[in-house]
Amino acid sequence: MKISDRKTIRKYKAVDVEKTLIHNLLRTASRAATMGNMQLYSVIETRTAEGKATLAPLHFNQPMVTSAPVVLTFVADFRRFTRWCDLSDAAAGYDNLLSFLNAATDTLLFCQNFCTLAEEAGLGTCFLGTTVYNPKGVIAALDLPMLTFPVATITVGWPDEDPAQPDRLDIEDLVHAETYHDADDDTIRRIYAYKESLAENKHFVEINHKQNLAQVFTDCRYTRKDNEAMSTGLLEALHLQGFM
């Protein structure tokens, strides 16, 4: 699957994905840009039924977590590097917010590179944004120590579905020449008009008894109440892991 044809795959064949293949793809993925060539990431590879069962509720029991042959949790990791500094009489100062963001950035670039390579190899992937919804749970489940933090989870397997590609916004509406140009109200309405017109989105509005698609997002899918509660949990987890 080329990047232009890419789609999320949530159903996988009951066929293993060899550890060697996954590690080869990860090795190539590590060619991504990385700050100061520090490679501030680790990957936790979950293959056992027990491991998947522990992770599943942390990802709202999305079925991919238990049905995928491999679940990869991508972890921002300043621990390994800091330990090397400690062993070298070097005074590491990476227990702060900037260092978290630097490590998270390294990790996400590496993660996206892995996804591209996996899809090129015929595998299907699903990116679970839920990883940062309950980081404390993931940290406990995977024994993540200080100066590490989970930022992404990818389920991987051989595709057993071929869904339609979802819509995307017009790229011209996302690119700004020289400085940010705030769109006027009519332009904002136009940008999202196609998305609102899609039958599946009209269906979401109807079954949720909402007036429009935006309300499905704000009132059902990504609510202020949930976002604020999860932001509190995220801050607590950043403290817990030593990044604040």
Add this chain to the structure above:
Amino acid sequence: MKISDRKTIRKYKAVDVEKTLIHNLLRTASRAATMGNMQLYSVIETRTAEGKATLAPLHFNQPMVTSAPVVLTFVADFRRFTRWCDLSDAAAGYDNLLSFLNAATDTLLFCQNFCTLAEEAGLGTCFLGTTVYNPKGVIAALDLPMLTFPVATITVGWPDEDPAQPDRLDIEDLVHAETYHDADDDTIRRIYAYKESLAENKHFVEINHKQNLAQVFTDCRYTRKDNEAMSTGLLEALHLQGFM
């Protein structure tokens, strides 16, 4: 350039990169996974000498910023989506830390996809991590409004150098089966031994009058003092942009 051959390119030919090509690559890159298909990003495309001159000091005057034909700043953007919600009588709740991290994640996946596609098209790229070192400066330079935040800058051009590929750590040391396995001290030393043995790194140790490579990182390149000052600036910028 394939992902396996990837290297950072800092010197570019004095040849333009057409806007159409850049936008086509960005369009394809937008096939990356995105939370709830919200596409929480914008790109600022800097092509004028004035624009590059304004950005250059914010990136420590690294010469790529003024010598590259195109500089792209990738911006986490919950503003466009929030404005659509506001116009739809939908109560948006995306002015919080989780929403920043969600938008930053969307943006970095999209950014990495762009880099892969640009390199596949024969372009060279350099990822400037300095974007988050002084976000308030970048925000001012690019007129970034509330609920937007710069997370990455990429310089793009036709390669005018062919440097050696840098070292990478052994992938087996970055992958953990089922849970995080903290390496013992000898393993940590072994993981970084090859890097320490490289002539260029020995040279860095020598010219900086340090005892070892780790001290070059902690005392010269990425110091506690700088990281803590920049973490304060990062938090202030997150407040300023409405994400705290």
